[in-house]
Amino acid sequence: MSDLFARHRAVMPNWLALYYNEPIEIVGGKGNRVVDASGKSYLDFFAGILTNMIGYDVPEVREAVERQLATGVVHTSTVYLLRGQVELAEKIARLSGIENAKVFFTNSGTEANETALLLATYARRSDQVLAMRQSYHGRSFGAISVTSNRSWKNNSLSPLNVHFLHGADRHLTQFRGLSDADYIAACVDDLRHVLATSVGGDVAALIAEPIQGVGGFSMAPDGLFAAYKEVLDAEGVLFISDEVQTGWGRTGSAFFGIQNHGVTPDMMTFAKGLGNGFAVGGVVARGDLMDGPHAAGLATFGGNPISMAAANATLDYVLDHDLQANAARTGALIIDGLRHAAPRLPIVGDVRGKGLMFAVELVDPATGAPSPAIAARFMEETKKAGLLAGKGGLYGNVLRMAPPLTLTQDEAAEGLGIIVNALETVNAEVTS
Secondary structure: OOHHHHHHHHHOOOOOOOOOOOOOOEEEEEEOEEEEOOOOEEEEOOHHHHOOOOOEOOHHHHHHHHHHHHOOOOOOOOOOOOHHHHHHHHHHHHHHOOOOEEEEEEOOHHHHHHHHHHHHHHHHOOOEEEEEOOOOOOOOHHHHHOOOOHHHOOOOOOOOEEEEEOOOOOOOOOOOOOOHHHHHHHHHHHHHHHHHHOOOOOOOEEEEOOEOOOOOOOEOOOOHHHHHHHHHHHHOOEEEEEOOOOOOOOOOOOOOHHHHHOOOOOEEEEOHHHHOOOOOEEEEEEHHHHHOOOOOOOOOOOOOHHHHHHHHHHHHHHHHOOHHHHHHHHHHHHHHHHHHHHHHOOOEEEEEEOOOOEEEEEEOOOOOOEOHHHHHHHHHHHHHHOEEOEEEOOOOOEEEEOOOOOOOHHHHHHHHHHHHHHHHHHHHHHHO
16 A cells, blocks of 8 residues: 555545555646656546546646736635626526526535525425436535435435436336337336326426436436426426536537437536636526525635636637537547447446447346446556546446547547457456
8 A cells, every 4th residue: 555545544534435456646647648656647538527628737728827826816705706707607608508597606516506406496495306316416415315326325314305217227127128219208207107196296496417427427318308398397397407527518419418408408507627627616597596596695715716717718728629529529439439349248238428428337247237346347457558437337337438528539549449458358357
């Protein structure tokens, strides 16, 4: 055990998970690669959990932050005008497509989801909320209550009355083999049944991830949320799209994940990649919802001048370089390559994804059961080969990867080669 690892274990909580048998310390980065304390270089296919969205040491972001630092103003709080906040809010409001949109900035996705839930429950005068099975929305009290993954829930106490819906669980026996249309119809029937049997009076909102992050990049078929929204609109139920991981063009086929369903939600939450490593989150919502609460509010650190400088520069970079199109091109190269390799690898249960958000589900080749152990072995093999990947899924057996949106075609091909080679190595070990 390294000295730093031992010190970490002594003073950090046991539930703060670390990857790898021998965890690494990242000490440098440029482009889409990082370097650890031993000097080993890695192609980064996890981007700090989808947060280093345009890579490392990006001059446009660094220079924007340095210009703000040079003013001597790192913080003022929201009781003063913040030009960077206003400028970024204008961009996000325009991009969201939400009517009369207003924006509130926070420090994280957890805070953003808490804010959206507060706005919805206030507007609807109800503590009843719908969420999706296998979801993850953060680690705070309210966010955990709308999280549907036992590995990430610490208690059953909740400030909300929550009911969970189907939509990203086609592996279940009752849905296996259904077409997209039939699965959507079954899920909508279930939603109607929940509203008829499980709730009392008005429901505040449905909160949903267009692609489930911690859930292992499981996703509803395109069109499900449009079908859900027809039912919700008839009941007056608000729709919150959690875009913390799916926003800013990552799916390639849409700028926000929910747009793949042809839906404009009442609110969207965002965080992670927008600041390219600087802490920023927020909510963009209909103006009447955002203006609704009667009590005063502020964010001491949310939307501070430094994070706004970074976020404005990052969003401008994404738009100016059309990184959504790049995500579509490079993501297709990787996903198509993985799907081509999968049939000869019995440990691969599924390959799924959109754009630069893709996953490989690993299973016991003899039983088809989820295999966290095989996933852990894969992680060690890709680490050895110089690629950083992520892990997740309801059963901890899914390799989830989301490289920076600046990934080049050559880097995509390189990463695909490492992944396939690692799968081949692990597959040979397991099946021999």
